[in-house]
Amino acid sequence: MHDQLETLLEMQDLHMQRRALDEGGVRELETGLFEMGAEQAIDALEAKITELELRLGKSNQERFRHLISTRQRAVVPVLAGVCYGCFVAVPTSWAADADPNDKLNVCQSCGHFQYYPS
Amino acid sequence: MRLRDFFSVDAIDLDLSTETKDETLKKLVGLFHLDEKSEGILFKMLKRRENLGSTGIGRGIAIPHCRSLVVNRLRVAFGRHGAGLDFKAIDEKPVHYVFLIVAPPLEVSNQYLPVLGKIAQFSKEADVPERLAAVENAEGFLQLLEEKGV
Structure with missing residues (x-):
């Protein structure tokens, strides 16, 4: 697998996890059943996304940011x-x-x- | 929606002999028969989710879960570990029963959350750990799900 594709997949999955914590159903389940600290989890996910972004080339980084913010999926x-x-x-x-x-x-x-x- | 419809016999392992949580996650991911890279990505995502807080919900049960593009439909697997594993569960007790749930980021029928909820509901029933311990084969596991009406 192309190394940039692997990073992009990982970043997208992390974005999904991050976004899911803003959804009522997922957040309720994660904080209730699994007793997850939602705010800490969000901080950890965002930090990891930022770290992974540095592995991308500039044009891929820009394309990823644009797609994830405008169309939710890159x-x-x-x-x-x-x-x-x-x-x-x-x-x-x-x-x-x-x-x-x-x-x-x-x-x-x-x-x-x-x-x-x- | 019935839980048993999501499980296939080859994604049920009643004799896990793994030694660690990581090994167990890898073993269960392996039941999906993905390519090596996809398995690696999935394992990494499950680990990331575990790092945010254990999915061991107590009473010997864990429900690791995540969404990832490496699967093209909702996949579930079940593993039973006789000796029990350190999963850093909420009640700090060993985990014997592991339900793995993975779904793509977007699903047509949006089954991820309902399936996760049904497994949680099933897991909360008082006699479930004991019944899972007594299951003799994969068919027996599926019958138990059916009997419980989940």
Whole structure:
């Protein structure tokens, strides 16, 4: 897997965790059932996101920030040859690669980073 | 929605022989048969979640969980550990039963939270730890879920 893609995936997952703690249902469960300290958790997640951002190249960093703030997701899956950022078919040559995740693919239509789940 | 519909027999391990929490998480992630990199990312995310606070909810039960793009649908696994594991659980007692739940960031039917809630509800029933200890095989585990109506 491309190292920048790995970092982007990790950052997006952390953003999801961070955002989920603002949602009523998740926050209630995490602080109730699991007795998590929500504010401390948010601080820890934000610190980790900032740390990981430094591993990205400048253009990827800017694209990630833009996408996550405007469209909530920066990395989207490609399933059955379709980009789940815009639902447009990806070029067949991309999906035909031995492991398409070895490259950092950006959708030509919507601009999201793409990930091919196994 | 029935919990048993989310479990497959090959994602149930009633004889975990792992020695640590990390090993156990890796073992359960392995039941999803993802590629090596995806397994690594998933493990890292589960660890991050554990670092924010243990998912050991007491009475020998833990429910590690996270969302990640490395899975394309909600996945659940169950593991039973005879000797018990140090999971830094809320009641500081060893964990014997581990329910692992992983979902993609966005799901069409949004099942992650309801499934997490149902497992929590199931886990709170007084006789559940004892019943889980007595389960003989994966089918028995699924039958228990059904019997409990979750």
